[in-house]
Amino acid sequence: MTVERLYEVVHRGYRTLGRVLVNPAPTLPPVLLVGGAMQRKEGWGRLETLLAADATVVTVDLPGWGGAGLLPAQFGMGFLADSLAAAVRTASVGAVHVFGGSYGSAVAYQLGQRHPDLVRRVALFGALGRIPHAMRPRLTWTIGLLREGLRERFAAEVVQAMLNQDPHISLARRGTVERILYAVFRALGPLEAAQYEQNTLRLLAPGRFDLSAPPAAPLLFGVGEHDSFTTVRDCRSFAQSCPGSAFVRLRESDHPVHLRCPDELAGVLQRFFRAQDLRGVPGCHEVEYPAITR
Missing domain, CATH: 3.40.50.1820 (Alpha/Beta hydrolase fold, catalytic domain)
Structure with missing residues (x-):
């Protein structure tokens, strides 16, 4: 236990x-x-x-x-x-x-x-x-939505940016995951909203x-x-x-x-x-070793 x-x-x-x-x-x-x-x-x-x-x-x-x-x-x-x-x-x-x-x-x-x-x-x-790069304008916009107090639009935009929106692909727990994330971002309090803004700005910073x-x-x-x-x-x-x-x-x-x-x-x-063989792991495509050598 x-x-x-x-x-x-x-x-x-x-x-x-x-x-x-x-x-x-x-x-x-x-x-x-x-x-x-x-x-x-x-x-x-x-x-x-x-x-x-x-x-x-x-x-x-x-x-x-x-x-x-x-x-x-x-x-x-x-x-x-x-x-x-x-x-x-x-x-x-x-x-x-x-x-x-x-x-x-x-x-x-x-x-x-x-x-x-x-x-x-x-x-x-x-x-x-x-x-x-392609997501930078979209996530910058989410900060603006949050500052304006548009919580429903903010939450919807973040979820749409984070999750694949193609209806033709198979995604596990599609509706459940979307509902969970929308609820999380819709319910941000003042501190969490400030955290989201600063954390996003950290990732948007150059370098x-x-x-x-x-x-x-x-x-x-x-x-x-x-x-x-x-x-x-x-x-x-x-x-x-x-x-x-x-x-x-x-x-x-x-x-x-x-x-x-x-x-x-x-x-x-x-x-x-455990340093075990990664070949044939359930739910995964075949393991790759793409790294370059020096």
Whole structure:
């Protein structure tokens, strides 16, 4: 039976709220989950449950997330990675396997770069270092809608930008996932609205984090096969910059893979974290190894 432990750590004046689900008899080293900009530490649902059956699981509200307060946009991904490192050290669980999804993939990537002693293996899904060029005007517009108080239009626009809108493709839990995300973005309070704005401005800022020195830890890149936000092409290109990395596509999924297909995602993560063969993982296309050699 898992035991929940909550804690807080402050890095350069900004709080991170941590949550540890302690597995008393783990068969896998601890797993750290780092999610999108509005992902709360308590909101991982079935994916967390499946992973917690084998491992102690750490989740966080980083500065700018959930209950951790507001982080101005001028603080970049490196600051968030250092805040995450402080949270992992305070959790006292040792080196962790890391899952980074969407916004959290950029933080997880830099955690591996800047704090390699804390990281065993890193899985990056819907890998996002900056907002894709084609999405920049649309997401800038969502900030305007939020400032004007047009919450229904704001929520609808964010959901339409994040989810594939093609009615002819097969997506797992299509109506359910859309309703969940619309409700989340429609119900943002004043603090969460400010968090959304600052987090989006952070991603819209010019420049990009350093891709010249990938983390030394083994890397897995993944993406939903129908992701129209961080596309298969973009995620595969990211994987190509990291020698030795693996790349998988999840069937019947788009951007929020942990909501679309938590069982299949947990399956590929468990195999990767155990350093097992990724061929033939249920719910995935055949694994690729697209990374260039140096």
